[in-house]
Amino acid sequence: MSSETTHRPLVAILSGAGISTDSGIPDxxxxxxxxxxxxxxxxxxxxxxxxxxxxxxxxxxxxxxxxKALHARPNAAHEAVARLERSGVPVRVITQNVDGLHQIAGMPARKVLELHGTxxxxxxxxxxxxxxxxxxxxxxxxxxxxxxxxxxxxxxxxxxVMFGESLDPEVLTEAVAVAQACEIFIAVGTSLQVQPAASLAGLAAEHDARLIIVNAEPTPYDELADEVVREPISVALPTLLDRIAAG
Incomplete structure (x- = not known):
């Protein structure tokens, strides 16, 4: 048996409103x-x-x-993120959402950065x-x-975080560190138009991460992406993350 350990890349997932629409939460x-x-x-x-x-x-x-947001349940996309983390792949979620569905799906709270609070x-x-x-x-x-x-x-x-309020600087600093350190950065269900969250995608690409964008509409960062996926998120993201888990 080989003593070599398989390298598992750090995967950062930036999630926006689009990941939760199939849970009944409006964009x-x-x-x-x-x-x-x-x-x-x-x-x-x-x-x-x-x-x-x-x-x-x-x-x-x-x-x-x-x-209805507080009564919403995670959908297949949230569950796929939690499943990837359980598979042993290092995962950090940076979310623009305030619905808490990543944690309800099983992502450890310490691995979820809520940019806009809860x-x-x-x-x-x-x-x-x-x-x-x-x-x-x-x-x-x-x-x-x-x-x-x-x-x-x-x-x-x-x-x-309401309009007119600043993001928590500690949360933002940690999100920047994750974007700089990851090897794969997946932006899912976000228009990548709201700063400073959107800039994390560009930051990850600058640090040689593989940038994947899963979103129904075009984003300002599509030209930087290694892969752009337009299929419905609750189908496309599980397929993508299962592929990453399989190595």
Whole structure:
């Protein structure tokens, strides 16, 4: 028996809204995206509007209460990512999504970098205390239109990065390090138009990673890619990742 160990390349997966559409979570920027259909909805997740307008906050809480996202389940694409990690291939997920579906599918939380935070928790904008989104939504359902922080009375918001807020610098620094270190970088379900997340694809290519883009629409980074896949994500990604797992 050979004593040589098989080299397993570090695979970085940058996931965007497109990976979750088959779980029933709408895309925001695509041709049928929420922001294109209802530009006013963008105010509900814009920090300045949210902090200064109680009516915006009330509407925002109603939107969260009515959202199906927290009840969504991982689809075949999320499951394929977790399966690749279980196969022994080093995998790091950098996600623009806030739905937590990678972790629910089985990816260890420490291997998932959530660039835009998580919709599964709430945070006080004053004392930064965190608690579960389910608890906050129970308060909304019980009649609190704009629930305040139980610790200090401050304004609560979802633990997501709203428009007008900066990304967590520690999370971004780690994402940059992963992009620079990986041998394979897969951008899946992302338009690669939102910075700084989109620039990670170019950064990986600059550091000689094999760049693969899986997305229905063209992206600004297609010309840099070694492979561009247009097939439906929940079919294309499992096929691609199973191929990588097989070596």
């Amino acid at each position: 925001y920027r695509g041709p049928q995206g929420l922001w294109r259909q209802d530009p006013e909805a963008e105010k509900l997740v814009t920090y300045e509007y949210y902090m200064t307008d109680p009516e915006i906050r009330r509407r925002s809480w109603q939107m969260r209460r009515d959202s 919709a599964r928790a709430v945070q006080c904008t004053h004392c930064e205390a965190r608690s579960g989104m389910d608890e906050a939504l129970e308060r909304v359902a019980a009649g609190e239109a704009d629930p305040a922080c139980r610790e200090c009375g401050g304004i609560l918001k979802s633990a997501t």
